[in-house]
Amino acid sequence: MPAMAARHPDDPARAGADGSPGFEVIEQQRAHEYVAGQIRRQIGLGIIAAGQSLPPERELMRMFGVGRGTVQLAIGVLEADRLIETRRGRSGGSFVLAPNDESATLDFRVLEVAQSAELIAEAIDYRLVVEPAAARLAAAGRTETQLAEIAAAADRAARAGSDAEFMRRDTAFHLAIARATGNRFLLDAVEQTRLHLNSVLALLPDDEAEHRRSAQEHDAILGALTERDADLAGELMRAHVERTRGSVHTILTSLRDRPARALRRSS
Numbered sequence: 001m002p003a004m005a006a007r008h009p010d011d012p013a014r015a016g017a018d019g020s021p022g023f024e025v026i027e028q029q030r031a032h033e034y035v036a037g038q039i040r041r042q043i044g045l046g047i048i049a050a051g052q053s054l055p056p057e058r059e060l061m062r063m064f065g066v067g068r069g070t071v072q073l074a075i076g077v078l079e080a081d082r083l084i085e086t087r088r089g090r091s092g093g094s095f096v097l098a099p100n101d102e103s104a105t106l107d108f109r110v111l112e113v114a115q116s117a118e119l120i121a122e123a124i125d126y127r128l129v130v131e132p133a134a135a136r137l138a139a140a141g142r143t144e145t146q147l148a149e150i151a152a153a154a155d156r157a158a159r160a161g162s163d164a165e166f167m168r169r170d171t172a173f174h175l176a177i178a179r180a181t182g183n184r185f186l187l188d189a190v191e192q193t194r195l196h197l198n199s200v201l202a203l204l205p206d207d208e209a210e211h212r213r214s215a216q217e218h219d220a221i222l223g224a225l226t227e228r229d230a231d232l233a234g235e236l237m238r239a240h241v242e243r244t245r246g247s248v249h250t251i252l253t254s255l256r257d258r259p260a261r262a263l264r265r266s267s
Contacts, residue, residue: 032073035064039074043083043096044195046168047175050098054084113200114255121252123196124245128238130189131174135221135237138180139230146180147225154222158215166211167201173218177225177237200248214240 042048055063060071075094078084084094113120138146153176157169171194178190204210217240224233 031064031066031070032077035060035066035070035074036077038064039078040081040083041191041195044198046164046171046198048096049164049168050096053093053095056093110203110255113203113251116196116199117252117255119196120200120248123193124241124248126189127193127197128241128245130186130193131177131241132234132238134178134181134183134186134190135225136230136234137183137186138177139225139228139233141182142180142225142228146176150176150180150225151222154215154218157218158211160211163202163211166214167198170214170218171198177221180225197248200251201244203251204247217243 039048039054048054054060054075057068057071057075060066060074061068064071075084075086078094079086082097084096086092086094138150142150150173153169153173157166157173160166160169174190174194175187178187181187217236221233221236221240224236
């Protein structure tokens with residue numbers, strides 16, 4: 001289970017003031033915090049959509065290998081953060097909350113993107129390095145089961161009925177390719193990059209023609225993966241990511257002087 005470092009800045013021994021290694025005491029992360037963090041990450045990636053229910057408690061217990069009390073504590077953390085709500089009854093469960101005010105949510109997202117512009121620019125550049133590499137590795141080593149998962153994700157993205165659904169399906173497509181590499185570091189890199197980019201990707205125009213173009217690019221990448229053509233898969237993924245990169249940089253440029261105005265409007 002992941003651990004967190006507990007800092008002790010006033011302790012010279014731990015800070016290495018006497019020339020010894022500057023090790024820090026390790027404090028084990030509590031199990032329910034880990035479970036809540038994993039679910040929060042899935043919500044942030046859009047894999048669990050607003051209005052969608054989490055798996056039942058018993059299934060979460062099985063998935064995480066923890067007891068019922070740990071799952072219930074994690075659910076409580078997510079409820080306190082207003083990420084989910086729990087409903088009772090036959091059709092009950094824990095459901096991801098949707099924003100109450102779409103316009104206010106949009107204003108917040110614009111402000112968030114404007115304030116994180118430098119980090120987002122670095123993330124999109126990093127993506128241009130990571131995802132073509134992932135496509136090449138996936139083409140060389142993917143299994144038939146993994147290829148079927150990628151194909152299913154591409155098909156669901158092509159049939160998405162809304163921009164929010166398309167974003168979720170698009171995320172699933174890229175993560176399926178990363179999983180097919182068999183490399184946990186690449187998968188983590190693709191996930192982390194997507195987490196940083198989802199806010200700005202949500203500001204891209206909801207354009208049906210753009211969705212069709214992305215779906216065509218997905219199909220081309222899928223074809224290269226099917227043929228195990230690693231070089232072509234990498235080139236197609238690079239072109240796909242490069243086009244998104246251009247759109248993201250256009251948004252960042254247009255938002256350069258937005259933070260002050262957005263702050264005044266929300267105050």
